[in-house]
Amino acid sequence: MAIxxxxxxxxxxxxxxxxxxxxxxxLTEQLDKILRYMEKLNGLDTEAVxxxxxxxxxxxxxxxxxxxxxxxxEPLLANAPDREGNLIKVPKIIE
Amino acid sequence: xxxxxxTIHELGEKLRRKEVSSTELTESVLKRIEDTDERLHxxxxxxxxxxxxxxxxxxxxxxxxxxxxxxxxxxxxxxDIFVTQGIRTTCASRILDNFVPPYDGTVxxxxxxxxxxxxxxxxxxxxxxxxSTENSxxxxxxxPWNTDCVPGGSSGGSAAAxxxxxxxxxxxxxxxxxxxxPSACCGIVGLKPTYGRVSRFGVIAFASSLDQVGPMTKxxxxxxxxxxxxxxxxxxxxxxxxxxxxxxxxDLKKAxxxxxxxxxxxxxxxxxxxxxxxxxxxxxxxxxxxxIEVVEISLPHTEYAVPAYYIIATAExxxxxxxxxxxxxxxxxxxxDLTQTYTKTREHGFGxxxxxxxxxxxxxxxxxxxxxxxxxxxxxxxxxxxxxxxxFQKCDVLVTPTAxxxxxxxxxxTADPLQMYLSDIFTISTNLAGxxxxxxxxxxxxxxxxxxxxxIGKPLDESTILQVACAYEQATDRxxxxxxL
Numbered sequence: 335m336a337i338x339x340x341x342x343x344x345x346x347x348x349x350x351x352x353x354x355x356x357x358x359x360x361l362t363e364q365l366d367k368i369l370r371y372m373e374k375l376n377g378l379d380t381e382a383v384x385x386x387x388x389x390x391x392x393x394x395x396x397x398x399x400x401x402x403x404x405x406x407x408e409p410l411l412a413n414a415p416d417r418e419g420n421l422i423k424v425p426k427i428i429e
Numbered sequence: 430x431x432x433x434x435x436t437i438h439e440l441g442e443k444l445r446r447k448e449v450s451s452t453e454l455t456e457s458v459l460k461r462i463e464d465t466d467e468r469l470h471x472x473x474x475x476x477x478x479x480x481x482x483x484x485x486x487x488x489x490x491x492x493x494x495x496x497x498x499x500x501x502x503x504x505x506x507x508x509d510i511f512v513t514q515g516i517r518t519t520c521a522s523r524i525l526d527n528f529v530p531p532y533d534g535t536v537x538x539x540x541x542x543x544x545x546x547x548x549x550x551x552x553x554x555x556x557x558x559x560x561s562t563e564n565s566x567x568x569x570x571x572x573p574w575n576t577d578c579v580p581g582g583s584s585g586g587s588a589a590a591x592x593x594x595x596x597x598x599x600x601x602x603x604x605x606x607x608x609x610x611p612s613a614c615c616g617i618v619g620l621k622p623t624y625g626r627v628s629r630f631g632v633i634a635f636a637s638s639l640d641q642v643g644p645m646t647k648x649x650x651x652x653x654x655x656x657x658x659x660x661x662x663x664x665x666x667x668x669x670x671x672x673x674x675x676x677x678x679x680d681l682k683k684a685x686x687x688x689x690x691x692x693x694x695x696x697x698x699x700x701x702x703x704x705x706x707x708x709x710x711x712x713x714x715x716x717x718x719x720x721i722e723v724v725e726i727s728l729p730h731t732e733y734a735v736p737a738y739y740i741i742a743t744a745e746x747x748x749x750x751x752x753x754x755x756x757x758x759x760x761x762x763x764x765x766d767l768t769q770t771y772t773k774t775r776e777h778g779f780g781x782x783x784x785x786x787x788x789x790x791x792x793x794x795x796x797x798x799x800x801x802x803x804x805x806x807x808x809x810x811x812x813x814x815x816x817x818x819x820x821f822q823k824c825d826v827l828v829t830p831t832a833x834x835x836x837x838x839x840x841x842x843t844a845d846p847l848q849m850y851l852s853d854i855f856t857i858s859t860n861l862a863g864x865x866x867x868x869x870x871x872x873x874x875x876x877x878x879x880x881x882x883x884x885i886g887k888p889l890d891e892s893t894i895l896q897v898a899c900a901y902e903q904a905t906d907r908x909x910x911x912x913x914l
Contacts, residue, residue, distance in 0.1 A: 337792065349747060349791040350754070350771045351784055365788060368847055372736040375805050378812070385807030386814060388638045388668075389624050389863030395667035409515075409531035415761035424756050425767045 336369035337362060432457040433594045434911065437651040440597060441499045444491055451491065451502030454597075455484040455546050458504040462548070462595045465914050468576060470568040471590040473509045474517050474550040480504065483546040490544055499654045499678075501544035506596035508587045509550035510557055511537050511642075512631040516547075520633045521555045521565040524753050524760045524778030534631015535666065536600060536642055536659045543658050548596055551586030555780045556750065557607055557635045559583050560852040563843055564782045571839075572614060573912040574878050578836040581611030581852075587645050588615040593914055598655055599645040604635050605738055606832075606856025608643045609868035613831035613881020616870040618652045618898070618908070619645045623889045624863035625670035627656075628663030636745035637668075639738075639860040648908050649869065649899045653677035656891060672889065680892040681899045686720040688897065691824030695731035696855055702834040708872035708880040709830045715904050716828070716897065724824055728816040733809050734858040739850055740793050740806035741861070747790030753778060785846060814862040821887050826897055829855050831868040831881035855883060865891045869898050870907045 339362045346353060353361060407420065416423040432440070432454045443449045459477055466472055487502035512518050512530040514537075519525045533541065540547065554564035562570040562585025570585045572578040573593040580589040584601030588611035591599050601608040603621035612619025620643045627642040634640060644655035657678060662671040692713060697706055717723050755761035755774030762773035779787070793802035820827060833854055842849040859866040865888070868881040882901075886894040902908055 341792070342788070345788055345792045345795060348795060349787050350751075350768070350775050351779075351787065352772050352776045353784075361785065361788065364785065364846055365792070368739070368789065368850075369792075371847055372740055372802065372806075374736050375733055375740075375809055378730075378733060378809060380805060380808035380812070383808040383811050385804055386811035387807055389814065390668055390670070392668065395664075397664065403532065406531045409529070413528060413531070413758035415755060415759070422757055425764075425770050427767055 336373065337365050431461070431594070433461040435597070436647045437499055437503050437598055437654050440503060444502050447491070451484040451487040451546060452481065454502065455480050455504050455548070458548055458596060465593055465595060468914070469571045469573060469589050469593055469595070471551055471570055471586045471593065471595050472506070472549045473519055473521065473552050473567055473586070476516055476547055476549050479516070480546050480548045487544045487546060498543045498658060500540065500658050502546060503597050504546045504548045505540060506548055506551050506587060506590045506599040507537065508553050508584050508599070508601045510553060510602050510633045511600065512633065513537055513547065513550065516550065518550065518633070520557070521553045521567060522779065522783070523566045524774070526760060528759055532631065535628035535663045537631060539659055551590050551599060553586055554583035555783050556633070556746070557583040557602055557604055558746070558782050558786055560606070560610055560849050561837070561842065562586060563839065564780055566780050569839060572836045573914060574616065575836065575876065577838055578878065579614065579839055581614030581832070581836060583607040584645065585611045588612050588617055588619065591615070591617045591645050591647060592912060594911070598647065598651050600642060600659070601645045602632060602640055602642050603860065604639045604742060605860050606853040608645060609856050609866060609881070609883060610832050610852060612645055612868040613879065614836040616879030616910070617645060617647060618649055618867065618869045619643065620652050620656060620867040620891065620894070621859065621865060622656060622660065622891055623670070623865045625668050626865070626889065626891070627659050628661070628666040628669045630663055630665035634749040636742040637749060638745060639742060649895055649902050650678065650681060652867070653681050653895050670889070675892055677892055677895055681895055683896055685893070685896040685900050688826065688893065689722045689724055689824040690716055690897070691724055691726035691820055691827045693726055693728045693731070693820065693827055693829060695728050696829035700833065701830060702874065704874040705830050705834060705880050709828070709882045712871040712882050712901060713828055715901055719900050719904060721897070721900070726820045726823055726827070728820060728858070730809065730812045730816050731858060734813055734861060735850060735854055737806040737809040737813065738857040738861055739789065740802050741810060743786045743790030744793045744803050745790070747787045747794065750783070750787055782846070810861045813858055817862045817864060825887070825893055827885040829883045829885065831855060831883040835874045835878035835880055859885055864888060865894055867894050867898055869902065871901070872907060
């Protein structure tokens with residue numbers, strides 16, 4: 335097994351996901367199959383190869399810190415799941 | 430002849446000569462959608478009123494006879510991954526079911542400035558994760574050539590809409606083949622430009638180092654016109670390339686004589702549908718007759734592309750999708766505390782494939798597995814890019830099948846995620862290498878389903894790809910056949 339049910343539970347917690355026991359079983363089986371397929375990569379010697387994260391020559395894109403968009407408070411707030419006046423209402427964070 | 434069945438360049442002529450108005454054209458397209466979309470489900474959201482208002486504005490501009498580009502008054506469909514101001518944008522996910530963006534993405538802004546008419550938002554696999562559009566939370570789009578089959582994915586709604594004349598052209602996104610594979614399945618032209626050629630600002634992110642926006646059209650000329658309209662540097666996307674945009678449509682007129690086409694032997698393998706193999710080989714012969722030299726080349730690391738891709742893409746996705754927490758926008762599932770609110774929101778908001786990929790990506794990045802999976806995949810990505818660099822020493826473009834098979838049956842691959850992932854076997858290498866690649870129709874199988882061939886080019890050399898595609902298109906009439914609906 336490349337991945338166990340315990341691993342699946344642990345990763346689900348990290349990803350803020352939850353599964354039913356049946357889903358956990360099916361997911362463990364599917365992920366195991368996929369991960370074992372991915373182990374094909376181990377057949378390649380990459381000792382001397384530099385990893386490639388991105389094809390572009392990425393440099394820091396500095397810009398001035400100035401407002402360029404128009405204020406659009408209402409359309410933004412209209413998307414909030416819950417609000418109070420001009421504030422987005424969220425569950426209590428600090429006990 | 431119906432207006433909806435024409436191309437951008439044909440309609441541009443008619444609009445300029447005042448033979449038709451954009452309002453008539455837009456009404457014709459809306460009627461076509463009304464008549465066919467109950468069967469096809471290409472669209473998630475229709476923009477009837479705003480489309481007619483935009484057509485009206487376009488007509489005023491046409492009457493004024495001022496200078497304008499080729500998209501003025503042309504009805505265009507957008508994959509529901511493009512953020513559109515005031516128009517619901519769902520990414521085919523329940524978690525964004527009620528999301529109405531407060532701004533337009535850069536390509537949407539560009540289309541609007543060019544006077545295009547946005548007719549609607551098309552269906553897709555949820556968060557662009559899939560190869561069949563079956564992972565949409567709303568409906569499964571049907572292939573216009575055979576409604577028992579998938580349209581491909583993830584831009585399946587866009588591909589079906591173009592093939593069924595439910596729009597004149599469309600935009601999709603391509604992270605591992607999501608423009609090209611559905612274009613092949615639906616018999617249209619689809620181009621994934623060079624990474625950085627088109628701005629990703631206002632495109633809902635899946636895997637940021639791989640995602641790219643591109644045109645999906647009825648022919649190669651339209652593809653060039655639409656690419657020209659959306660390409661270019663954007664200060665809002667720090668990965669967009671600050672280089673001039675060529676006139677792709679004007680460049681089409683150059684004959685591709687003397688060019689070298691490379692045929693990678695790893696793309697013609699046992700297991701590929703024999704009719705696809707045969708059809709693409711015949712297409713290569715057509716190119717050869719037109720004065721293009723054909724050379725065999727090798728991309729030795731091809732077989733490692735799928736596993737490397739599904740590690741990198743899922744790792745990036747798990748990070749990108751962390752933002753969907755039910756706090757500021759989108760769906761929120763009420764629960765006892767903050768952590769449970771996050772978890773329940775994501776449990777109910779995301780569909781099974783999205784969750785599976787978040788799990789894979791989180792696993793690949795998690796402590797103890799990072800080096801074995803993510804770092805390893807990035808090293809393999811370097812080898813795959815090097816394969817292409819070396820191949821392009823010997824040729825100008827590569828020609829391959831776009832997908833190993835024609836469109837498969839609805840439900841055929843949903844139970845086995847790995848089989849679904851292998852639908853992308855010929856398209857994902859170019860995303861890993863950041864290269865431009867186009868799919869165009871090159872025949873039909875015995876069931877009447879379209880076959881696509883892929884033309885891959887050097888970085889920023891979309892012009893040569895389009896020239897080769899245009900030469901093939903002019904030598905044949907395969908793109909002219911339409912599905913019967």
